[in-house]
Amino acid sequence: MSIVSGEFWFKVYMLLILSVGIMAFAILVMHFFVPKTLIEKYFKPPYFKPAECAMFSGFPFAIIRTIMFLRILGYPKSGKNRGLTEVYKLVPAWYRNISKIIVVLIIFISVSIVAVSIGFYIHSLIYSE
């Protein structure tokens, strides 16, 4: 199977989609390990707008709140705009390390899926009847 074949890229695409499921499970696990003190101390004004606090509370949108904290925990400088650079002190080192890995994976998988999708879309524009 050649690397330039459509079949190869379709298999890559489906593997990326499978990895989304695995990643979603990992994030769900991390969601249950977010320390309560962290949410109580930082998930409120002035760090977050009241509308954001309302929007990202409760299932399923609280998962997005967890992802926001994963980025802040893995990369503390990303919380500069909200004044959240000290949050990482509330979690153990293993949580910070896994947060970094998950953030990198989200970016890698999102960009890869978009790139392959654009490729398929362009193919459909050129070759579809």
Add this chain to the structure above:
Amino acid sequence: MDTYFEYRIKGGDTLSLIIFKMFGFTPNDSRYAGALQHIMSLNPQIKNPNRIVSGDLLHLGVIPENNTVAKTVPKVHSPAVFPTVTNPSFVTKDVAPADTDSYWALSWLEENSNFLTIPGSIVLGAKGNLVSPGNLSLLTDVSDLYADYKNGIITKGQYDYRRALTLTKLRENVGPMEKFLFGNKTTHQSIRIARGGGIPATAHIEKHAVRLNNLAKVSKVGGVVLIGVGLTASCIQIANTKNSEEKNEIFVETVASTSIGVVAGFAVGLFLVSNPIGWGTALVLAAGSAAISYGSGKTARYAYDKFGNKIDFVSGSGVDNICQ
């Protein structure tokens, strides 16, 4: 003499639905295959009966007694001469009268689930979060302020100022959804002390708190229900499709659009943490994620059709055993 007419295919139509509407034969009916064969013979442009295009014209005619196949496409006559049955009760030969509505609802859902689930998720998600405990507590704060004022703890001026401040915060939180929550009134007009006699002073506030609380419950359940509705609709589509390749296309489209919707949500989360946003941007992001999710499903279906149709995901994953 046989008579025929042209039927313009509508969005959501399938040949089985058209046969059901026109002749009252369900796929389980022994006459169904004959009707399908007859329609195919009248419409040689249709190569695959599972794929008809909305807006195209279909030739329909009375099915001959012996189900003979038409040799050529006949001359088209006015719909008026075609003896269509107008009484809808004729369609209930295989479907019990009590289940007719459910049958039509499921048929519609099978074809239109995306139009329901994607915008529905956005609306319910937004609505559920509008009436979050944080916002509801702002309503009860107004009630508490009034009690403080009446008990002499705060002055009238302090009460008015704090009430206005609290309601402005609530208004800011609900953003453009204010009209949706309070009808034609503003937040400040709706959350007010009752001046009329015979009802408690805080009756208006309590009424809105109860109403919003009920909305919140419905929304939270509704969001999860919609996810189930989307997956169930795909399952029904897979179950009702005979062609294995098309079953796999539906499967790939569903899995891809769901997964890419999820990953778009993750990406939005990563973006939001360093970029605080307002209501307008939030709605644009939500609608954009939904559009990307929908488009990706269609692209994935195309990719499967072109490059992956040797792989049988439906049988391999056991989905065909679940959706039958």
